[in-house]
Amino acid sequence: MRIKTLFASLFLAAAAQAAAPVYDFIICANINRNYVIGSKITTLNGVYIRDDAGAWTHHGYNDTGITAVAFDPRDRNVVYTSAMNGLWRSLDGGKTWRMCNSWDMTEGRDVAVDPNAPDHVYLAITDGVAVSTDRAQTLVRKENGLPARGKYTQAIKVDRTQAGRVLAACEIGIYLTEDGANNWRQVLATKETVTDIQQSPHDPAVWLAATQSAGAFISRDSGVTWQNLPGVPSDRALYNITFDVTNPQRFAIGSWAHGVLTSEDGGATWTARNAGLPEGHCVWRVGVDPEGRLYASVVKETLYVSDDFGRTWRRDALEGSLVNSFLLLPRAAQ
Amino acid sequence: MHRLSLLLLSLATLGTAVATAQPSFTGPVPVPPADARPDVLRRDYLARVTETLDWYQSAITSEKPLTREQILVKLIRKQGDAQVSQRVLELMAEPQSGDMFWMFPWTAVAFAGRDQLSPEARAAIRDAWRTYFPMRGDTENHWAMYYASLYLMSELYPNEPGTSWFTGKSSAENLAESREYLIHWLDISTTIGQGEFNPTHYIGEYAIPMIYLAAWAQDPAMRQRGQMKLDWLMADLAANTLNGVLRGPNARTDDTSVIERWNALSSYFSWQMFGNTPPPSGYGGWGIYFAILADQYELPEVIRRIAVDRGSDFVQRDLKRSRRRWRYSDVEMAPIYKTNYLRRDYAVGSYQGGLSDPIQAHVWDVTWAVPDPRGKHTTMFSAHPLSSAQVMQTYFTELPDAMIDGLASQGKPSYDVPDKILGSSPYEQVFQDLDTVIALYAIPEGVRFPHINGYFSRDLVNVTEDKSGWIFAQGGNAYLAYRPLAGYEWQHLLGYRQLPSQGGGYRWERVDHGDKGDKLLFSPHRHNGTIVQAASASEFASFDAFRAAINALPLTFSLEPVPTVTLKTLRGKQVTFTYGQAPVVDGQPIDYSKWKLFEGPHLNAEKGSSILTITHGKLQRTLDFNTLTITDQINE
Numbered sequence: 028m029r030i031k032t033l034f035a036s037l038f039l040a041a042a043a044q045a046a047a048p049v050y051d052f053i054i055c056a057n058i059n060r061n062y063v064i065g066s067k068i069t070t071l072n073g074v075y076i077r078d079d080a081g082a083w084t085h086h087g088y089n090d091t092g093i094t095a096v097a098f099d100p101r102d103r104n105v106v107y108t109s110a111m112n113g114l115w116r117s118l119d120g121g122k123t124w125r126m127c128n129s130w131d132m133t134e135g136r137d138v139a140v141d142p143n144a145p146d147h148v149y150l151a152i153t154d155g156v157a158v159s160t161d162r163a164q165t166l167v168r169k170e171n172g173l174p175a176r177g178k179y180t181q182a183i184k185v186d187r188t189q190a191g192r193v194l195a196a197c198e199i200g201i202y203l204t205e206d207g208a209n210n211w212r213q214v215l216a217t218k219e220t221v222t223d224i225q226q227s228p229h230d231p232a233v234w235l236a237a238t239q240s241a242g243a244f245i246s247r248d249s250g251v252t253w254q255n256l257p258g259v260p261s262d263r264a265l266y267n268i269t270f271d272v273t274n275p276q277r278f279a280i281g282s283w284a285h286g287v288l289t290s291e292d293g294g295a296t297w298t299a300r301n302a303g304l305p306e307g308h309c310v311w312r313v314g315v316d317p318e319g320r321l322y323a324s325v326v327k328e329t330l331y332v333s334d335d336f337g338r339t340w341r342r343d344a345l346e347g348s349l350v351n352s353f354l355l356l357p358r359a360a361q
Numbered sequence: 362m363h364r365l366s367l368l369l370l371s372l373a374t375l376g377t378a379v380a381t382a383q384p385s386f387t388g389p390v391p392v393p394p395a396d397a398r399p400d401v402l403r404r405d406y407l408a409r410v411t412e413t414l415d416w417y418q419s420a421i422t423s424e425k426p427l428t429r430e431q432i433l434v435k436l437i438r439k440q441g442d443a444q445v446s447q448r449v450l451e452l453m454a455e456p457q458s459g460d461m462f463w464m465f466p467w468t469a470v471a472f473a474g475r476d477q478l479s480p481e482a483r484a485a486i487r488d489a490w491r492t493y494f495p496m497r498g499d500t501e502n503h504w505a506m507y508y509a510s511l512y513l514m515s516e517l518y519p520n521e522p523g524t525s526w527f528t529g530k531s532s533a534e535n536l537a538e539s540r541e542y543l544i545h546w547l548d549i550s551t552t553i554g555q556g557e558f559n560p561t562h563y564i565g566e567y568a569i570p571m572i573y574l575a576a577w578a579q580d581p582a583m584r585q586r587g588q589m590k591l592d593w594l595m596a597d598l599a600a601n602t603l604n605g606v607l608r609g610p611n612a613r614t615d616d617t618s619v620i621e622r623w624n625a626l627s628s629y630f631s632w633q634m635f636g637n638t639p640p641p642s643g644y645g646g647w648g649i650y651f652a653i654l655a656d657q658y659e660l661p662e663v664i665r666r667i668a669v670d671r672g673s674d675f676v677q678r679d680l681k682r683s684r685r686r687w688r689y690s691d692v693e694m695a696p697i698y699k700t701n702y703l704r705r706d707y708a709v710g711s712y713q714g715g716l717s718d719p720i721q722a723h724v725w726d727v728t729w730a731v732p733d734p735r736g737k738h739t740t741m742f743s744a745h746p747l748s749s750a751q752v753m754q755t756y757f758t759e760l761p762d763a764m765i766d767g768l769a770s771q772g773k774p775s776y777d778v779p780d781k782i783l784g785s786s787p788y789e790q791v792f793q794d795l796d797t798v799i800a801l802y803a804i805p806e807g808v809r810f811p812h813i814n815g816y817f818s819r820d821l822v823n824v825t826e827d828k829s830g831w832i833f834a835q836g837g838n839a840y841l842a843y844r845p846l847a848g849y850e851w852q853h854l855l856g857y858r859q860l861p862s863q864g865g866g867y868r869w870e871r872v873d874h875g876d877k878g879d880k881l882l883f884s885p886h887r888h889n890g891t892i893v894q895a896a897s898a899s900e901f902a903s904f905d906a907f908r909a910a911i912n913a914l915p916l917t918f919s920l921e922p923v924p925t926v927t928l929k930t931l932r933g934k935q936v937t938f939t940y941g942q943a944p945v946v947d948g949q950p951i952d953y954s955k956w957k958l959f960e961g962p963h964l965n966a967e968k969g970s971s972i973l974t975i976t977h978g979k980l981q982r983t984l985d986f987n988t989l990t991i992t993d994q995i996n997e
Contacts, residue, residue, distance in 0.1 A: 069456045088494045088527075112497045116529075124494075125529025130508070130542035134499060134758050153687040153758055179688035181758075198688040219751075220688065222760065239761060264761045283762035309762070326763060 050272060050317035052077045053354040055093045055108070056324075058347055074108065074121075075345070077316070083344055087121035095137045095352045099145050099162070107148055107163060109135030114150045116163045127163040137182045137352075143190035147207060151180035156195055158208045172211030173202055182224050186249060188231045194250045196221035201236060203250055215253040217241050223267040228355070229275035235294075237265035237280060245294050258297040260285055267312045272355055273319035277336060281313035287323050289337045300337025314353025324350035383416050383642065385409070390733050391636050393669040399662065406660065409633050413644050413652035414438065426451065429466055430649045433473055437653045441477025449478060453485040460495040461503050464510035465570060469650060471517060472577045490514055494527050499757065500684060501556045502566035504542060509570030512539035516579045540583065543574075547586055549682070551593070551971040551986045554958060557718065558681035558697065559601055560613040561625035565647040568594050568630065576654045585989045592661060592984055592991070595634055596975045598627060599668035600677050600963050601701050601710070605631035605638025606734050609701040609710020611723045612681070616775050616857055619723050619783050620816065620879065623734035634660050635668040639735060661993070663980035667963045670977065674704045676795065677961035680968060684718045689755040698953045700793045706730050706897040707839035711798055713953065714791040719756040720773055722785035725798050727895045729836035731820075738818035738879060741834070741841055743891040745789050745802055746781035746810045770866030774857050780881050782816050782854070792944040792951070795932050796895040801846075801924040801940040804887040813889045815845060815882030816854070819874070823904055829912045832882075838898045840907040845882060846890035846918055846926070854879040888920040894931045 054077075058070040071085040073093045078084060092111030099105035104120040113128030113135050128135070128150070137151040148159040150166065155178040158169040170178060177199035186192035191207035194214075201215040201224060215221070219239040227233035234246040236253065242261035244253040259265070263284035271277035280288040286301035286308030300321075301308040309326040316322065321333040322343065330343040330350060385391065394401055417434045421427065427435070427448040435445050449470065457463050470478075471486050478486075497507045511528075515535040523529045530538070550556065557563050571594065574587030601608055607627040611619075618625040623638060626645035631638045633648070633655055640648065681697035697717050701710040711725030726742035750761035757764060768776040775781045788804045804811045817824065821834040821841070832843040853873050860868040894911060901907040916928040925939035935947050943950040958966035959973060966973045971986035976996075983992040 068458065090494050090496065092496050110496075111499065112494075123524055123529060124527075125523060126527075130504075130538050130545070133497065136758060154693075176691055176693075177688070220754070266760055283760065309766075311763070326766075 049358055050355040051358055052314075052316045053096060053356055054083075054314070055096055055351045055354075056330075056345055056348045057091045057093075057351065058345055059091050070347075074106075087117065088115070088124055090115075093351065094135060096354060097138045097140045097148070098356060099140055100142045100357075101145050105162065107138045107140065109138040109150060111135070113152070114138060114148070114157070114163055114166065116148075118162075125163075127159070128157065128166050132157050132166065132168075136180060137184075139183050139185045139193070141185045141190055141193075141207075142187050144207070147185075147191070149183045149185060149193055149195075149208065151183040151195065153179055156180055156183065156208060156211075160207075169204075169208035170211070171209060172204070172213075173197070174199060179220065181220055181222055184224050184226055184234075186226065186231065188249070192249075194224050194234065196224040196236060201250065201253065214246075214251055215244060222265060225268055225270060227270050227275065228272045229270070235268045235270065235278060237268040239264040243268055243280060243294075256290075256294045256297070258290075258295075259288065266310065267352075269313055269315055269353065271315040271319055271321075271336070272317060273315075277315070277319075279313045279315060279321055279337070281310040281323060283309045283311070283326070286310050287313055287321070287337050289321070291336065298337075300333070302338070303333075303340035304331055312350050312353060314350070315355075317355060322350075322353065324348060383640075383644075384412055385632060385640050386642055386644075388639070390639055391632065393635065393637050393665075397662075402662070402665065403659075405636055406633070407656055409636065410652055410655045413633075413640075413649060413655075416644070417649055429470065433466075433469055433649065433653050436470065436473035436477055439477065441474050443479070445474070445477070446479035446482035449474070449482040450485050453482075453489055457489065457493050461498050461506040461510065463493070464495050465506045465573065466650060468510040468513050468573065469653060471514065472573075473653065475517065487518060490518075491525050491527055501546065502560075502563045505546065505567055505570045508539040508542045508546075509574055511535050512543065512583070513573060513577050515539065516577075540580075543583070543586070547590060547986060548971065550590075551966075551973070552958070552969045553694070554680045554682035554697065555597070556682045556684055556694070557612045558679070558699065559597065559607065559609065559611050561607055561611050561618040561622075561627050562615065562645075563613050563626075564594065564598065564630055565626045565645065565651065569647065569650050572651060572654045572658055576657045582989055585991075586986070588658075589984045589986065589989065589991060591658060592664065592975070592982070593973055595630070595660065596664045596667065596964055596973065597679075598630055599635065599664045600961065601703075602627075602631055602635075602638075602668055603671060603703055603708045603728070604730050604734065605635055605668070606728070606739075607631075608703065608708035608726075608728050610699055610712045610717075610725055611721075612684070612697075612718045613721045614723045614783065615721055615773075616783055620738045620740055620818065621736065622728055622739055623737070628734075631668065635665055637669050639733075661975070661982050663975050663977045663982050663993075666977040666980065667975070671703060671705045673962075674702070675962045677701045677703070677959070677964060678956060679960075679964070680956050680958045681712070681717075683716065684756050686755045687758065689751055696953070696956075698956050702793070702795050704796070704897065706837060706899075707796070707895050709793060709796045709798060709893075709895055711791045711793040711800075714785070714789040714800070716752060716755070716785050716787050718785070719752055720768070720776055721783055723783065724785050724789060725791050725793065725800060727796070727798070727836075727839070727841060727893055729839035729841075729895075731837045738820050739836060740818060741816060741821070741836065741843060741893060742782075743800055743813055743815040743845075743882070744782050744784065745786035745804060746779060746812070746814055747784055747786035747788070748777045748781070748809045752787070769869060772867045774867070774869040779810050779812070780814060780852065780854060780883070781810075782814050782881075790938075790940055792936070792938045794930060794934050794936060794946055797928075797930040797932070797934070797936070798891075798893045799926050799928075799936070799938045799944075800891045800893075801926070801938065802887070802889040803923050803940045804889075806887070808887075811885070811887045813845075813847075813882075813884040813886070813891070815843065815849070815884065815891060817843075817880040817882060819877060819879045825908070827908060827912065831908075831911055833904070833908050833911070835898070835904060840896045840898055840901065840904060842892075842894045842907070842911040843882075844892040844916070845884055846892070846920060846924065847884050847886035847888070849882045849884040852881040852883050854881040886920070888924050890918065890920070890924045890926060892916075892926065892928065896931055 075083040141147040179198040182196035223237040243259040311324040571591040629645035629648040632640040683695040707729040855871040918926040923940040
């Protein structure tokens with residue numbers, strides 16, 4: 028395992044190349060097929076970064092329960108992961124870590140750093156939201172406005188246009204805060220969990236959300252109002268949703284039941300793109316890399332990649348993996 | 362990725378190096394000594410400790426490397442030679458396993474070997490607590506193991522910086538966090554009830570951390586907490602066993618133990634503590650991790666007497682607690698109102714139905730005593746085979762489809778099979794009065810598996826389908842009457858055989874034992890119900906007399922719009938129970954809000970009190986977690 032400030036060195040090396048992509052492609056993956064608590068951990072799990080040659084390299088600590096990773100935009104050596112234990116933080120590019128939460132916060136589902144207030148870190152947990160204003164040295168619950176029951180939070184994202192503006196994907200809908208989680212209000216009501224929420228890399232006012240039983244939604248006013256995306260099935264759970272950084276019209280959805288769904292017209296129409304995926308096409312998550320390649324993590328299989336946005340698929344690396352999250356990270360200007 | 366706890370590391374994992382005979386497992390059923398002098402009891406208790414340690418040590422050969430358990434036995438016996446240290450180094454160089462299941466065994470090695478292991482071996486264990494990142498888990502037994510281990514290791518290595526611990530926190534920070542959690546857990550379990558209550562196997566995951574704290578914690582208050590909670594757990598075990606076999610409902614059990622009630626880790630604890638049942642194979646797997654310190658625990662005589670005395674019938678009512686519900690529920694932890702009625706020949710136990718834990722729960726049964734429980738299926742009950750992704754999501758962080766799909770490979774083969782007999786259901790409501798149980802079912806349309814499974818043991822005799830609608834049977838010295846409230850058919854209940862793993866995870870096949878196997882009463886009706894009544898054979902002149910007595914009892918029922926039953930019980934109570942309503946006994950509705958934490962002749966505690974009074978005859982022990990005091994007295 029290459030530990031030595033690899034997070035940082037990767038960015039520095041990339042920045043030296045004028046033609047390099049402007050994003051890095053990062054995943055949080057469990058490579059331990061059929062792992063169950065108590066069994067032997069024989070593989071490297073957690074954060075992987077794809078290098079420019081297309082190889083995946085593990086970074087940080089080995090944990091089968093990492094759900095998401097986030098970075099301090101000022102200093103890529105400051106890394107946060109949400110995981111079963113809660114929230115982990117590294118200040119040295121992954122060499123050493125600290126479990127930042129107290130015992131009463133468990134099973135981190137997602138983590139986000141406010142790009143306009145980078146000391147502020149938001150953690151989605153099983154019973155709400157925890158917030159730090161000191162780079163996760165301390166975490167406190169900030170749940171005013173969240174329901175007493177129904178605040179299970181699966182995903183949390185910070186609006187990159189405004190400090191303290193955060194959207195949380197919860198059990199009974201989407202909640203918005205505009206004051207750093209001091210106050211929340213519901214902006215979308217659902218009966219079951221909102222499974223994912225994403226901000227467009229093209230237009231920060233555009234957001235997408237996937238749900239367990241209500242299909243998918245789009246917001247064009249920074250998450251204040253939401254419209255159901257026609258053509259997206261709502262009979263089974265959607266696991267995640269993503270934009271394509273190379274094309275503002277292209278979206279993709281991952282679903283155990285429906286496999287991969289894509290839209291190439293801004294969500295107006297959707298097509299199942301499962302030809303070439305293993306039978307059953309139980310998709311855990313989808314992601315799009317900086318070059319517009321579509322990835323699908325297929326349960327009990329491996330990572331699949333498509334060069335034509337799902338029309339054809341080929342096997343990628345990471346046999347036996349489950350990818351919990353894909354992250355496109357802007358490379359820092361040096 | 363699934364986050365279920367492994368039921369218990371299997372015997373295949375823990376006992377592979379052991380090939381020698383296991384005396385108490387294969388020998389005659391132990392009988393508590395007639396001579397109950399303290400020195401005799403203690404001698405026998407320590408003999409059982411020695412047997413367990415000997416069994417592991419006797420399997421040591423020069424051909425095979427030491428197992429972790431054998432290392433522990435050698436260390437606890439002060440035989441920590443160079444071979445032991447070398448083996449520790451080898452094991453620490455391998456990929457680590459088990460998370461909190463890794464933490465507490467290596468905590469035990471670290472403590473048992475602190476004055477015997479080589480500096481290099483001790484350093485290797487210590488360094489693993491920096492480089493290995495054990496997960497904290499997702500349930501209370503995980504956290505008990507995690508925080509007890511972290512607490513002890515932080516005490517063993519005090520004043521060390523965060524850079525030397527996987528948590529990134531200093532020894533003092535780890536200690537404080539662990540202490541906080543442990544006290545929190547003790548607080549809720551002694552005020553609003555034990556979560557994962559009366560588990561057939563998970564009792565080890567609680568008892569082992571507690572004895573480690575009792576023996577190894579430096580802080581006298583934490584040692585006291587460990588000792589007192591161990592008393593609490595053993596008292597709860599004693600009051601819910603009959604001949605050492607755990608009876609009644611369980612928050613967690615498994616497909617084997619739910620029917621072969623003796624075959625569980627709880628029987629190891631009964632054997633070690635009370636000497637009144639054989640231990641399971643391999644001392645239940647985890648038994649060795651308790652046995653290494655068992656000589657440092659003094660079982661209170663009052664608890665032992667509760668376990669071995671079934672001279673008088675008694676009812677024990679307890680308040681327990683469901684597993685935490687993260688979503689899709691109005692409450693975080695639901696109260697569990699549990700009843701156990703124990704007699705010499707049989708026991709009847711239940712809780713009020715509904716969901717307690719998402720998998721492996723067992724809601725009610727009548728179980729009977731047999732001279733030798735090994736291999737015997739001594740139980741009768743019915744259940745709704747709930748399989749629900751949303752229920753899984755209620756308790757776990759999983760996405761809806763994946764979890765059910767993966768359960769079989771994680772050691773829970775029955776979760777999504779129609780003939781499941783394990784598990785609780787939101788569509789089951791249960792009422793018990795002494796040895797009468799009424800279970801009513803109202804399963805909505807669209808629910809997967811809209812039927813009821815009744816369990817009929819292969820070990821029943823005289824199974825008779827009476828024209829009255831009752832099914833009569835005899836188990837041991839218990840006469841049993843089972844009344845299905847809707848039509849049914851008989852099926853063979855298939856067993857589960859574990860297959861060799863292929864690339865990780867568990868694999869199973871179903872096994873049909875034919876007409877000699879257990880039977881399933883399959884009732885394909887969404888509105889449904891079961892009534893069971895039991896009695897000792899000695900209470901009636903004959904089996905036919907029992908049948909006549911049951912048939913003579915007034916009984917009316919209907920299933921629409923919801924199931925409702927009105928009957929006079931064998932014990933003369935007039936009961937009306939309607940699905941969705943409080944049961945009414947002799948005109949008085951049952952008020953569960955008045956349920957105490959413990960109420961019975963032996964265990965008593967007020968809700969919210971943190972004080973448990975343990976009583977048998979004149980003997981009494983009081984555990985007061987508010988003051989961390991133990992008070993023994995002899996009542997006149």
